[in-house]
Amino acid sequence: MSLFSKIKGCIAFICYFLNTIFWTVPILVFSIVKLIPVAIVQKICSYILDNCATAWISVNNVVESIFHPVRIHITGDRTFSEQEWYMVIANHQSWVDILILQRVFNRKIPFLKFFLKQELIYVPILGLAWWALDFPFMRRYSSAELRKNPKLKGKDIEITRKACEKFKTKPVSVMNFVEGTRFSNAKHHKQQSPFKHLLKPKAGGMAFALSAMGEHINTLVDVTIYYPEQVPSYWQYICGALKDVHVHIHVSDIPHSMRGDYLQDREFKIDFQEQLNQLWLKKDQQLQVLADEAKRKA
Numbered sequence: 001m002s003l004f005s006k007i008k009g010c011i012a013f014i015c016y017f018l019n020t021i022f023w024t025v026p027i028l029v030f031s032i033v034k035l036i037p038v039a040i041v042q043k044i045c046s047y048i049l050d051n052c053a054t055a056w057i058s059v060n061n062v063v064e065s066i067f068h069p070v071r072i073h074i075t076g077d078r079t080f081s082e083q084e085w086y087m088v089i090a091n092h093q094s095w096v097d098i099l100i101l102q103r104v105f106n107r108k109i110p111f112l113k114f115f116l117k118q119e120l121i122y123v124p125i126l127g128l129a130w131w132a133l134d135f136p137f138m139r140r141y142s143s144a145e146l147r148k149n150p151k152l153k154g155k156d157i158e159i160t161r162k163a164c165e166k167f168k169t170k171p172v173s174v175m176n177f178v179e180g181t182r183f184s185n186a187k188h189h190k191q192q193s194p195f196k197h198l199l200k201p202k203a204g205g206m207a208f209a210l211s212a213m214g215e216h217i218n219t220l221v222d223v224t225i226y227y228p229e230q231v232p233s234y235w236q237y238i239c240g241a242l243k244d245v246h247v248h249i250h251v252s253d254i255p256h257s258m259r260g261d262y263l264q265d266r267e268f269k270i271d272f273q274e275q276l277n278q279l280w281l282k283k284d285q286q287l288q289v290l291a292d293e294a295k296r297k298a
Contacts (some may be wrong), residue, residue: 001239009239012067016060016238023056024129031132046134046170050111053133057106064103068240072104076249080108085171085216087254088112089206090223091198091283092177093231096242100225101175104247109221110171115160115205136163138205160205164212174217176206178276183231197287201280203273207262210254217254222279224248224286228294246290250282 027049034045064070080086086109090101098114105112111133118137121127131137138159167174179199181187193200210217226246236242258275260268 001236001241005239005241008067009235012063012238015063015067019056019059019063020125020129023052023059024125024132027052027056027129027132043169049133050170053111053129054107057102057111060099061103061106064099068238068242070100070103070237070242071244072100073244073246074104074249075246077251078249079251080105080221082108082110083171084109084219085167085213086110086173086219086221087206087210087213087217088173088175088221088223089178089279090175091183091225091287092179092181093183093225093227094237095182095234096232096237097177097225099237100245100247101223104223104249105173110173112173112175113167114175115177115209134163134166136160160208161212164209167213168216173221174209174213176209178202178206178280180205195280195284197291198280198284201276203269203276204262206276207258207260207269207272210259211262214259220252220254222250222252222283224250224283224290226287226290226294228290246294248286248290 030045030048030052034042034049036042088101088105088109090097101112113133113135114130115136115138116130121131121137123130136159164174178201180202181199183197183199187199191200224247226248227242228244228246229242232242255275258272260272262269262272
């Protein structure tokens, strides 16, 4: 990586930082106003907060276009609405995935709300912004923790349901990286994943979100992200190392068979996992197609 690229990366990072500070201030102010227990006030604040977040991402996209432009090759479905509720799922390889998704969908669908690990609420500035924007923070308990304290069983599910209840009042896009973690060869080998390019999908979070949202959310947006050269780190990304990325989008109705009691209904749980595995099999095949195309063009 050249010195010039590193300098551009530093300038881009400063621009992102200043833009984040600028928009975090009104986001925090209106999040406090939103605490007033008056429905109309809370609804208006929700719209203002999402508009602030959308503007935040729009400015970030301008910074990208100036300092480290990326060509995003989009295939598949492209018809969306900001007035619809969406469940968005994608494969996960890098923090850059989030930035790519935000660029692809900004101002096309309602602002993306990600399921985040509980620990991320402590990230300076961003953690507060995510909290203010009603991002659902998840705490997953290990088997050892559950054995030690059985009362924790079902706690993460209840948190998911409460978070999704907030999403019923206005259109939203619920984003879920169903692999639960970023792909790596070590994790792939440890899992003995049946997929060539993917980790095993974790069905619980998606199933609970669909159950909590009920009929409010009817459309699934399945996104496949492929980096033709190498999976970039955030630093490589802002320094301009990423030139091209391929994004394939498949939109479908969410079938009734994907709604049910994932915790208590064992038959539904098995069926849901199988349906998600089938989606993941198609995604794995799509990634292979994109990899083969990249090899032919190389």
